[in-house]
Amino acid sequence: MGLLDRAGARLTSHPEEAEILIVNTCSFIDTAKQESVDTILEMARHKTSGSAKRLIVAGCLVERYRDEIQKSIPEVDAVVGTGELEAILAAAGLAAPVAAPSLFNILSGNGRTPSDSGAAPGDSNHAEIRPGQESRAATHKAEIAGSRAEGDLREQQGRFRRDDWQGATHLLPTYLYDETTPRFLTTPKSSAYIKIAEGCDHPCTFCVIPNLRGKFRSRRFESVVAEAQQLVARGVQEITLIGQDTTCYGEDLGMKDGLATLLDALAGIPGLRWLRFLYAYPNRITTRLLETIAKHDNICKYLDVPLQHASPDLLKRMKRGAGADIFLKTLEKVRATVPGITLRTSFIVGFPGESAADFALLEQFIGDAKFDWLGVFNYSDEEGSGAFSLDAKVPKRTIEARKRRLMKLQQSISKRAKQQWVGRELVLLAEGESDETQLLWEGRTQFHAPEIDGKVYINDFGDLEALEPGRFYNAEITEAHEYDVVARVVSGPL
Numbered sequence: 001m002g003l004l005d006r007a008g009a010r011l012t013s014h015p016e017e018a019e020i021l022i023v024n025t026c027s028f029i030d031t032a033k034q035e036s037v038d039t040i041l042e043m044a045r046h047k048t049s050g051s052a053k054r055l056i057v058a059g060c061l062v063e064r065y066r067d068e069i070q071k072s073i074p075e076v077d078a079v080v081g082t083g084e085l086e087a088i089l090a091a092a093g094l095a096a097p098v099a100a101p102s103l104f105n106i107l108s109g110n111g112r113t114p115s116d117s118g119a120a121p122g123d124s125n126h127a128e129i130r131p132g133q134e135s136r137a138a139t140h141k142a143e144i145a146g147s148r149a150e151g152d153l154r155e156q157q158g159r160f161r162r163d164d165w166q167g168a169t170h171l172l173p174t175y176l177y178d179e180t181t182p183r184f185l186t187t188p189k190s191s192a193y194i195k196i197a198e199g200c201d202h203p204c205t206f207c208v209i210p211n212l213r214g215k216f217r218s219r220r221f222e223s224v225v226a227e228a229q230q231l232v233a234r235g236v237q238e239i240t241l242i243g244q245d246t247t248c249y250g251e252d253l254g255m256k257d258g259l260a261t262l263l264d265a266l267a268g269i270p271g272l273r274w275l276r277f278l279y280a281y282p283n284r285i286t287t288r289l290l291e292t293i294a295k296h297d298n299i300c301k302y303l304d305v306p307l308q309h310a311s312p313d314l315l316k317r318m319k320r321g322a323g324a325d326i327f328l329k330t331l332e333k334v335r336a337t338v339p340g341i342t343l344r345t346s347f348i349v350g351f352p353g354e355s356a357a358d359f360a361l362l363e364q365f366i367g368d369a370k371f372d373w374l375g376v377f378n379y380s381d382e383e384g385s386g387a388f389s390l391d392a393k394v395p396k397r398t399i400e401a402r403k404r405r406l407m408k409l410q411q412s413i414s415k416r417a418k419q420q421w422v423g424r425e426l427v428l429l430a431e432g433e434s435d436e437t438q439l440l441w442e443g444r445t446q447f448h449a450p451e452i453d454g455k456v457y458i459n460d461f462g463d464l465e466a467l468e469p470g471r472f473y474n475a476e477i478t479e480a481h482e483y484d485v486v487a488r489v490v491s492g493p494l
């Protein structure tokens with residue numbers, strides 16, 4: 001969006017007004033794919049009946065099904081994968097196409113766009129290669145390393161031949177943005193996300209994300225710090241660091257405890273009120289990382305650590321390792337080093353081979369661990385993932401029933417935990433009127449990550465006539481429900 005904005009596009013979120021429609025997609029599990037496809041089809045209708053002249057599909061669905069999108073939805077004019085962000089300008093008609101007149105071209109060479117490598121348009125490394133051209137096969141053979149497993153599988157199954165796989169590049173994306181890349185923030189004015197790394201090298205067998213986002217690579221330390229400084233200068237007071245694998249930050253740059261070092265530097269930026277990171281890998285939660293969270297007042301006492309399961313047998317099949325006993329020790333250390341920390345996790349139910357005993361172990365673990373926030377995902381059987389070929393698939397009805405059981409169990413744990421908050425005075429970020437009723441406002445504490453955790457409803461502004469969205473207030477928690485709490489403003493804005 002930043003690139004489009006800088007190129008002169010006027011952005012709108014109303015599709016009926018748009019001349020160019022862009023659908024940014026997700027495709028890591030079935031429900032995400034379905035939602036993406038439904039949205040593309042909905043936008044395609046605007047193209048036939050509204051003012052839209054061009055429909056572009058971007059993101060992870062393109063990385064997985066580039067050729068299928070082109071073939072099955074002819075209304076789509078161009079596709080832009082996760083590794084070729086700058087191609088969005090040519091797709092939108094705001095810049096000359098980089099390497100070829102059609103965006104359904106095949107990138108040869110190292111799979112980078114010319115702007116990644118500094119190569120000029122027309123450079124032989126980036127020339128368009130038409131299906132069936134000999135150099136395609138040569139390129140393919142030369143560059144098996146870094147190719148995507150899913151494509152390999154589909155080729156083995158005879159579903160396509162690489163040499164005539166229209167429009168697809170078999171190489172993994174390598175793109176990384178930096179502090180000079182323009183950004184157009186859609187988050188409320190006080191909050192922003194910063195992606196500190198891209199891709200993942202873990203081998204989790206249920207996951208196709210490494211196929212879609214590429215190998216793990218960290219952004220330069222100085223680039224992340226510079227971006228955070230720029231955002232704070234623009235009025236951002238809350239920064240959430242994201243990446244598929246944030247706790248590995250810096251490993252590829254030769255840093256030890258890279259994330260802790262980065263947090264230390266960012267916490268020192270004057271004016272930054274809340275700083276957090278999402279998605280810790282369990283065995284990467286180091287003592288130094290925890291001590292860093294504990295040390296800085298402006299680092300939120302919040303840790304999101306997706307554990308996926310608690311049965312050691314199942315975790316082994318998932319190629320993640322560990323199990324309930326090890327996790328409980330880790331959680332004990334986390335809570336001891338960062339007193340009062342809020343913990344979030346997520347689990348997958350119905351992974352192939354999940355027996356009643358595995359599930360019982362997971363239930364027992366959830367009861368023991370007492371997470372503040374917990375998400376449960378149904379196993380999604382994704383081709384290209386390691387688990388796709390595993391036997392002993394669990395029936396859908398069993399998966400649903402297990403999910404319901406876990407959510408019910410967590411409901412009572414969460415309710416008890418939220419009741420402990422009643423009477424506490426906490427700093428609250430006011431977000432605006434509630435979607436549910438104009439009589440209430442919504443906000444978040446440091447224990448609520450943006451958009452994901454329960455809500456804080458504000459039903460009493462204290463002595464204030466009105467609240468301002470994006471400002472911080474002192475508030476007292478007055479009621480607790482299963483996931484949400486109610487608060488009364490005591491003073492502010494801060």
Ligand code: SF4
Pocket residue numbers: 200201202203204207208209210244245281
């Ligand atoms: S660590 Fe996360 S992104 Fe990486 S393979 Fe495992 S589940 Fe997927």
